[in-house]
Structures are given as structure tokens and as C-alpha cells.
Amino acid sequence: MLIRILFFLAFLFLIDWYSFQAFKASFPGNFWVKLAFWSFSIIVYLFVAYTFLTFSNRGVSSPNFGRMASLLILSIIPKLIILTFLFGEDILRVSTGAFQSIAGSREGDFLPDRRKFLNQTALALAAIPFVGILHGVLIGKYRYRVIRHTLEFDDLPEEFDGFTITQISDIHSGSFDDRKKLEYGVDLINQQGSDVILFTGDLVNNRSEEMEPWIETFKKLHAPLGKYSILGNHDYGDYMSWPSQEAKAANLQHLFQIQEELGFKLLRNESVQIQKGNSSIDLIGVENWGKGFAQYGDLAKAAANLTKESFKILMSHDPSHFDEEVKSFAHHIHLTLSGHTHGMQFGIEIPGFIKWSPASLRYPKWAGLYEELGRYLHVNRGFGFLAFPGRVGIWPEITVLELRRK
Template sequence: MVFIRILFFLLFLGLIDWYSYQAFKTLFPNQNWVKIGFWAFSFGIYLFAIFVFLTFDRINVGLNFGRLISLLVLSILPKLIILVFLFGEDITRVVRGVFQSISGTNNGDFLPERRKFISQTALLLSAIPFLGTLHGVLIGKYRYRVMKHTLEFDDLPEEFDGFTITQISDIHSGSFDNKEKLEYGVDLINQQESDMILFTGDLVNNHAGEMEPWIETFQKLKAPMGKYSILGNHDYGDYVAWPSREAKVQNLQRLCQIQEELGFKLLRNESIKIQKGNSSIDLIGVENWGKGFAQYGDLNKATANLEEKSFKILMSHDPSHFDEVVKKFSQLIHLTLSGHTHGMQFGIEIPGFIRWSPASLRYPKWAGLYEELGRYLHVNRGFGFLAFPGRVGIWPEITVLELRRK
């Protein structure tokens, strides 16, 4: 079964390459360097894919895997557009050929020649995803954007009126490749001068060692009322093969230790009181709980000792936890902060006109602010990136939330 799938995938790659070559050949019939360049680009990617496959390490995936993903996206997306146009043209050519053969007007050639206009249109439109992806890989992945929201609550303690929170999520430190850009992002977080910084999970891609080169950079994060964090689904090391169970346990222990070195208080199915003057709010942090993912989170345990009417903020990595558990929970949780989706790192957002990402097919609440049953959920689009080393239309996010009393 696996062999058949691989065979079909290879045939599919061959098909889109062949059709794409037809477009270039039609448009540049006498330019051999264009034809040679096309095949050199395609075969170069496939050779690199073979190299990555042969050197793949399931414990330390490395940056080459991300580079391969970006090259495949750069290659395949434009070719799919060309395929649609030229395959559609071939259907028309076959129909015309049959009709002309029946009517005797085909002049000896069954298939009419390809029209240059179709190839021109296909190549022009295919340049859009190519240039968009190229921008996302070279610039978009570090194009940090500050998103600000003001939330009003009837029962917010007066001392917390105007309290500010900066939320970051999904750092995925194993994907970073530019220290200067990363330090710019960290400085931008500090420039918000929020009272508190909350990190909602996925510090690494797979193993704790990915964060080692960036500890000094993230230690620069400052917040007068503290920095708090939770674990995301990638932090447990569930997606790679470990030599032993002990190695996996030690990896998680080291990751928790790194959180402490960064100055974050890691909350694992527990809560802490944030005191200001004579009032306090409850900050709750649960381990990862996701629909279709590991469910280590225990909201009952985390809220066991809390007062029924206290003001509560929950950090829960996966937004599906909100729909499945939090919004129906016996205690009122005023605000839930999540991440996880990354907005799929691909989409289009034009305020007031359109807001779409493939993430919406999997997560009804995939990015931004939501309100349901008197409870707020904010889904951060992520600070870093995973697998595909870029962002197209969905930029890395730093969220600033201001709490106001009605």
C-alpha cells in the first residue's frame, strides 16, 4: 500500500512537471537555456529531497527538512496552477480534434497546437504563489505584527482596570535561523511594556536542545508582574523516536528547566494568584489538551482550590479545549488564551473584507478574538514557524490585551 502511494505521488510529480515544461516550451520555443533551467530547478529539488531523506534524523529533524518543505511549496504550487490551465486546454484540444476529424477539417493533425496565450496566462498566474511563497520564506516568517485588543468585564477587580497582558505562543525555537530578526521580535515584545507576559506553549519543535542557542535572547523578556507559561503539544517530544523512555522523560525535564532559566513560571494543571493592591485574579495553566491530540490537561485539578466568583484567566495551548470543555465548565473562566494553529502560516486577512486560512477547515476558532457564552477566547497566530519555514499572509503575532472594568 505504501509503495502504491509513493508510486502515485511520483507519477503526480511527473505529470505536473511535464505540463509545466509544456508551458515554458510553448512560450520560449527557441530558448534552450530556459528549458534546461526548468529541468535543473526541478531535478535539483528532487536530489535535495533524496539527500534529506537519506540523512533524516527522527530525533533531531534539523533545518534541512524545513528548507525542503519550502522548496517543494515553491515548486509545486505554481506548477499546479499551470496544470489546471494546460490540462483544461488539452481537454478542449481533444474535443476540437474529434470534431474536426469527424467533419474532415483537421488538415491531417488530430490535436490543434497549444495557444501561446494560455501558457502566458498560466505562467503569469503561477508567479503569484511563487512570489508570495518566496516573500514568506525570506521576509514573512519574521514580519512580526502587534495585535491589540481591549476587553471589558463587569466583575474585573478595580485595581486591575487597565491591566495589560502580552501573549506570545508557539515559539518553535528549533526553526529559527536569524538571530538579528529574532532579537528584533523580542525587543518588540518588551516595547509593549505590558504588566505581564504569558506564553501559551510549544517552546520547541521536538527536543529541549533546540532552545539552548536562544536562551540568552529570550531571557531579555521583561514584565513587572511576572512571566508565566504552559506546555504545548510539541513540548512533550511525542513526535520523534527516542532511544528510551528515560531519554524522553529527561528531555521534558530539561525543557521545564529551560523555562525556569528563561524566567517563566511554568503552570502544569495549577493556578496562581496575581496580586495587585488588595485584589487578585486567578491565572490558570493547564497542560496540553486538544481534540485529536494528547489530552494531558486537567482543568478540574487546576481550578480545584479556586473561589467560584474569582476573576479567572486560563492558558490552554489548543483552542479546541475551549469548545470541548472550557465554555461549558462549571466555573466561569473569563478569558482563555490559546495558540497552536499558527493560522496554518498561510492565508489572507484583509480587515473588513476577507479572513481565511486552511486552519479554518480544522479549527472553527483559529485566530484572533472570540466571545461565546460570556467567555472570551483569544487564539494567537504564533511567534515562530514550524515545518514550512515561512509565513504567507498570516504573520507572526505579538498580542497585547488590555483588561477594562465596565
């Protein structure tokens, strides 16, 4: 472990040393700029070393890991932009110097000086992600956004015309650090006044006890036709070491009790009917099923008692389930609600122009509304955050879906 830490710190130092050249060229002789640069870098080195030397079995869910992730991202991404400019500039300098040498220029001109304008441009561009990441850590992770969709169906029961769903996902209660802002988010959910609230998994990072400080806050959620939930991949405690299988099982049982205390009906490979007047729709909830993740979900079991003609909504945490099984399932599932990806908590979204996140490299359907074979999938960007304690460009989401009859 120690050798790996030293190699990683050496890698960070090389990035710092190379990017420092832009600061030297832009602020020649300025002692305070140099002091600020290396002071910040040393703080990052020390915190990285401390975090790995005290690494707990909570892994990426531990608070120290999140703080380290923030410092690393805040430090490395802007410097990578600087490195891109410096590398390009060095290629130009070497090429120019070699040409001058061949052309017989006088000694000392082989490598021209660094161009101050290019270095200042690199610093200015690097400042953009630096400010963005800082905003994401301090503000963005609680910058709740309500996203609305209206979906039309030929076979929606008439009495459900105008039926509204508020979907939340990926609470990750072990990451919260601001009660006031969290209470604002919960109030915002209630303000939507939807018929039902559906939570699509990952209540905690690993341990059920992470939710205990926030129970009273989330108990305030209300919906006239009920609150329903499913489990996400983090809810099972699979990503940490337990003293025994009994301890792990007890943790999961405690999580079930918390779900009940919160007023959520937890669906574990089962379905319920939501009644409105003389009509009903089927709500299906499966345990986590993800491509490359644990596959505890059993859709066939959950839908075993349903008729093919009924209107069906499915809650399944991982959106890969939709492509792998749901869209070709024997029963026509009208709407699937998922979460899981968080949109990687980092990306660019300008409606009508661009929608990109590193999550798209892993998940073809990573955020928002999709339609295929007459079946809809909505992927919520998540209410909370994990590992990196921030959100940049991909804000925490509260989704409101209105169902209409064509």
C-alpha cells in the first residue's frame, strides 16, 4: 500500500511541476503565487496520504474519501487543461528550435522562451472548471431541480388521466452534511403535490444507520395515494466488509424497518395495485438488477399475478435492466423508473443543444426520458451524492411525471 501511495504522490508531483511552468511564465518573480500553488499542492499530497493510510472498510462512502476526491478533482482537472496547452506549446518550441538550429541561428535561440500569452490563456481556461468544481462542492450538490414530463397512453384508465408521480432516487443519506438544505429539498418534493411518491433505491451508502439522523426529515414526505420504494445496489451492504454474514443480514433488516418508519411501502419483487375510483393500475417493484452489478431482481416473480391487459409501472433501480430484460418482457410495461447513474454528478446539459456526461460511456440511457418499442424509461439523476461530495452541471433531481390519456 505504501509503495502505491508513493507512486501516486510522485505522479501528482509531476503534474504539478509541469503545470507550475505556466504560473512561472505568467507571474515571473511573484513569490506569493508560487507559495499559494505549492501550499495547495502539499495539502492535497498530505490528505491523499492520510486518507489511504486510514482507509476504512466504508471505502468510497467514507467522509474522508469524499473530501479527498474533492481536493483531487479540484486540483487535477484544471491542471490537465494547463498541461494540454503546455504540451502543445512545447511541441511548437521544440519544432521551432530544431528549425532554427538547422537554419544556423545563433547559439541560445534553440528553444524560444515560453509564450506568456499562451500560458495566461491556459490559466484562464483552467479557472473555469476550478470555479465550476468549487461551486459543485459548496452549492451544486444541494441545487435541487424539478423536472417535469407529460406522457400520453392510449390504454391509461380514464380515472388516471392527470395522475401525477414524483420520483426521487439515490438519496445516499450517509453523504448529507447540511440539514437546512436537505429540508429545503424535502419541502420541494412535497410542494409538487403528486398523487404518489416513488423512490427508486439507494437510501444509504452502505449502513442502515446512516439514515437515522435524517428519519424525521424524510418522514415529512406525503402523498395522498401512498409512498413506495425499492432497493438499490448500495442498500444491501455489499461494498464493505462485515464481521459476519449475520451482521450484514441484520443491517438489511434494520434498513427494512427504517423504510417502514419513513412510511414507504418497500416492494421486493412484488406488485401492488393503486386504486382510483373504480379503476386501478399496477405498480411493480423489483430488487436491484444491473448489468455488471448484483442481480437480485426477479421481474417474472414480481409480475406473476398480473394480467397482460393492465397498465403497469415498474420501479427498477438500474437502467440497464430496461435494455436487458424489461423492454422485451412478455407483459407490456408502460413506464419504467430508474436511477443509479447520478449522471456521474458531472456533465454538461443545455436543453436543445447538448447533453453529455461520462456516465454516457457506461450507460446508453443515463439520464432523462427514453422511449423504445412503445415503452418509456425515465432515469432520475439522483437526489443525493456519493464519493465526490458535489455536483457539476448535473444537478440533484426531483421528477414529476404526469400521465395523460390520449
